[in-house]
Amino acid sequence: MAATEFELIDRYFNQAGLVFDRAGVVLGPGDDAAILSVSPERQLLVSVDTLNEGVHFPAGAPPHLLAERCLRVNLSDLAAMGGDPVGFTLALSMPDVSESWLQAFSSALAQVAREFNCVLLGGDTTRGAFSVTVQVHGEVPRGQALLRSGARAGDGIYVTGTLGNGAAALSYLQAKSDLHDCDQPDPECEYWLNAFYRPVPRLKESQVLRGLASAAIDISDGLASDLVHIIEASSRACGRALGAALEVSRIPHSDEFQRLAPEEQQLELALSGGDDYELCVCIPPQHERAAEAALAATGTQFTRIGVVDGHAGVRLVDDNGQAEPLTIHGYRHFDAAPPSPGTARAPRGKP
Ligand code: ADP
Ligand code: MG
Numbered sequence: 001m002a003a004t005e006f007e008l009i010d011r012y013f014n015q016a017g018l019v020f021d022r023a024g025v026v027l028g029p030g031d032d033a034a035i036l037s038v039s040p041e042r043q044l045l046v047s048v049d050t051l052n053e054g055v056h057f058p059a060g061a062p063p064h065l066l067a068e069r070c071l072r073v074n075l076s077d078l079a080a081m082g083g084d085p086v087g088f089t090l091a092l093s094m095p096d097v098s099e100s101w102l103q104a105f106s107s108a109l110a111q112v113a114r115e116f117n118c119v120l121l122g123g124d125t126t127r128g129a130f131s132v133t134v135q136v137h138g139e140v141p142r143g144q145a146l147l148r149s150g151a152r153a154g155d156g157i158y159v160t161g162t163l164g165n166g167a168a169a170l171s172y173l174q175a176k177s178d179l180h181d182c183d184q185p186d187p188e189c190e191y192w193l194n195a196f197y198r199p200v201p202r203l204k205e206s207q208v209l210r211g212l213a214s215a216a217i218d219i220s221d222g223l224a225s226d227l228v229h230i231i232e233a234s235s236r237a238c239g240r241a242l243g244a245a246l247e248v249s250r251i252p253h254s255d256e257f258q259r260l261a262p263e264e265q266q267l268e269l270a271l272s273g274g275d276d277y278e279l280c281v282c283i284p285p286q287h288e289r290a291a292e293a294a295l296a297a298t299g300t301q302f303t304r305i306g307v308v309d310g311h312a313g314v315r316l317v318d319d320n321g322q323a324e325p326l327t328i329h330g331y332r333h334f335d336a337a338p339p340s341p342g343t344a345r346a347p348r349g350k351p
Contacts, residue, residue: 030233031148032080032218033138043142044086047077048135058173062180063101064108065197066132071112073220074136075201076277080218082146082206083138085116090123091133116203146206146216151234151282155214157244157306160202160279160295162254163223167273168261169195191256199277205302206279208294215282222272223251224328227280227314234282234308244314245323246306272328282308 003011009029013019019028026035026043033047051070053059071088078085090109113120118136172192173179182189206216215234217226227244235242251270253261261269283291288304295302306317314326 027145027147032077032216033083033136033145035081035140035145037142041142042139043145045078045081045083045138045140045145046135047074047081047138048133049074049077050131050133053130058179060179061197063105065180065193067105067108068112069197069199070132070134071109071116071118071136072199072201073277074134075116075118075203076199076218076220078136078138079202079206080146080216080279081138081140082144082210082213082216083140083203084207085118085203086137086139087119087121088113088134088136089121091126091135092123093126093128093131095127095130116201141210144210146209146213146281148215148217148230148233149237150213151215151230151242151308152238152284153242153308153310155282155284155308156288156304157227157246157308158281158283158291158302158304159219159223159252160205160281160300160302161200161276162252162257162301163219163276163278164253164257164261164266164270164273165195166199166275166277167222167269168192168257170273170275172260188256192260195256196275199275201277202279202300205295205298205300206281208298209281209283209291212283212287212291212294213281214284217280219276219278219280220274222274223276223280224271224314224326225274228326230280230282231308231314240310241312242308243311244306244308245311245317246314246326248316249319250303250305252301252303252305268328271326 014029024037026037028034033045036044036046038044049070051057051066051073053061057066057069074088075085109120112118121137169192173196176189180193182193202218206213209216215230217230219226227246231242231244248267251267253266253270257269258266281291292302315323316326317323
């Protein structure tokens with residue numbers, strides 16, 4: 001089987017020749033963003049994501065929606081670190097120039113930039129296959145970034161919002177004859193377009209969790225995969241095998257998701273569908289009440305779905321206490337046949 005994106009990164013890029021000790025670099029590859037030390041009080045966060053046509057967004061995606069998605073998913077990585085957005089660079093590659101497309105794209109981008117106080121810093125505009133790369137820069141008080149590696153046995157596992165909407169939105173849109181055209185007014189269609197193209201980066205939620213959470217990640221590839229990233233990074237950091245028990249019936253879903261997704265598919269969509277851009281957060285027992293109160297003040301749903309423990313691997317626990325190992329995983333690039341360009345297949349996961 002072909003190597004997954006994570007095996008390729010480890011084999012070729014996460015190696016001593018490229019990732020070495022250097023003053024000012026606090027954290028390199030492996031988390032949602034890198035951390036650089038720039039002042040005694042603040043640290044800089046850097047993260048980049050590419051969105052390719054036919055892989056991360058369907059061909060023909062309307063420019064205003066594409067603009068929203070490409071900045072929002074990047075901001076989600078800053079949220080995963082507990083950071084405040086500062087600015088972003090934009091590398092845009094297009095086969096031809098359409099000024100009306102660029103007008104709509106840039107206006108929508110400006111709205112998101114204003115909403116999250118994240119300024120355009122520069123970029124690169126080139127001819128080529130259609131692709132948008134955004135690199136976001138954020139800041140965090142020194143030492144307060146939320147890493148993937150801080151979870152320990154006994155920590156509660158929480159998620160913000162609900163899971164499954166990203167995957168359900170994609171199948172809803174793909175089932176329509178025109179992916180992006182909602183008959184007006186069609187609140188259901190608008191809801192799923194927003195779910196896919198306008199995920200809410202959980203910035204205010206993660207900022208109040210600084211000092212309370214032991215670990216965090218944003219759920220871009222699916223809870224199954226992203227929680228395993230936390231467990232693996234935390235096991236390496238503490239030198240002992242950690243695992244997790246997830247209580248299946250506690251995994252939160254939206255009402256819309258429950259109406260749309262067949263019941264027998266709901267768990268799999270929520271665990272491996274990806275594109276939710278919610279946070280998965282671990283909280284040490286002594287901070288759980290404070291974290292729940294802090295999140296309640298933001299008005300965002302915050303659900304305890306399990307616990308980190310010392311039994312290796314992630315297990316799914318049903319209402320009778322029966323446990324089975326988690327076997328499904330989230331989206332991984334290069335894992336299967338590549339999506340055919342120009343189709344709407346698999347627009348999720350990040351390289
Ligand atoms: P996310 O889903 O949070 O955007 P990814 O799954 O894209 O993260 O990447 C996982 C980790 O691997 C990140 O820390 C990212 O910086 C790192 N990474 C990905 N591609 C490369 C690369 N070509 N070189 C170095 N690091 C990489
Ligand atoms: Mg991430």
